[in-house]
Amino acid sequence: MLICLAYLAVTNAFAALRLLPMSDRDKDVEILVLRHQLAVLQRQLGPTRPRFAGADRAFLAALIAPLPSTVLHRLQLLVRPDTVLRWHRDLMRIRHARASRPRRTGRPRTVRSIRLLVLRLVKENPQWGYRRVHGELAVLGVKVAASTVWEILKAEGIDPAPDRAVTTWAAFLHSQADAILACDFLETVTLTGQRQYVLAVIEHATRRIRILGATAHPTVDWVAQAARNLVMDLQDAGVVVRYLIRDRDGKYPRASTRS
Structure with missing residues (x-):
């Protein structure tokens, strides 16, 4: 509606500029022609009421309402003068309603990307409380209040301050997955009936299995040599294991019992 009003205002502004060089006689002739066309249109419409768009109502009400009542009732309009005045009152009521509408108060809603980041940190680190998350956000350069982090977690049904004194085995494995290896011997029998012991290692994060060797007599020295070979392979691959x-x-x- 505002775009239509702006279009009508620009169009009528150019029309007003067109009237400047016209003489009074030419203007009177144009008014008579327009009045006659309006009378023809009213005869064709008969009892049918014309339909005005919202922008047309607003423009006519703003243009005609300030006129004196004597002049207003002399105008040849497609609608009654009282209707135009009612349009004007409706416009004023809408204007005052918008002006008196209370402004939104309180802090703005946290940016969605920050909310997602907070929830991701808590999901990947279930034992972190809201203060730990707030500290990690500060390290990342995200400026947000600790109370805001608390509200985000509370709104999602997550305990903002979990008991961090207790760490479950699953949580430990999840948080330290990149630094964990697990090893074990697999016992197998060859086609000749000889028993073999296979030393295998699995990377907890990638689930990659490394076969360190197989022997019929696994001794401490043999396992130590296999472990040294594994350490060299991990160093070449840039893998850090704790x-x-x-x-x-x-x-x-x-x-192997040392840290």
Whole structure:
């Protein structure tokens, strides 16, 4: 509607400029011609009421309403003068309603990308409380209040301050997956009936399995050499390992119990 009003205003502004060089006689002739065309149109319409768009109503009401009542009732209009005045009152009521509409108060809603980042951090680190998440966001350069992080978690039904004193085994494996290896011996029998022991290692993060070797007599020295070969392979691949999960089999050297 506002676009239509602007279009009508520009169109009529150019029309007004066109009237400037016209003489009074030419203007009177144009008014008579327009009045006659209006009378022909009214005869054709008969009792049928013409339909005005909202922009047309607004323009006519703003243009005609300020005129004195004596002049207004002399105008040849497609609608009654009272109708035009009612249009004008409706426009004023809408204008005052918009002006008196209360403004939105309170803090603006947190940006969606920040909310998603907060929820992602908590999902990947279930034991983090809202203050830890707030600290991580500060490291990433995201400026947000700790209370805002608390509200985001609370709105999603997540405990903002979980008990961080207790860490489950599943949570530990999830948080340290990139630094964990697990190893074990697999026992198999060859076609000749010889029993073989296969030493295998699995990377917890990628589930990649490495076969370190197979032997019929796994000794501590043999396992230690296989472990040294594994360390060199991991260094060449740029893999950093901090934890090795194994059982209490006596074939492992004592050095493998150190961190």
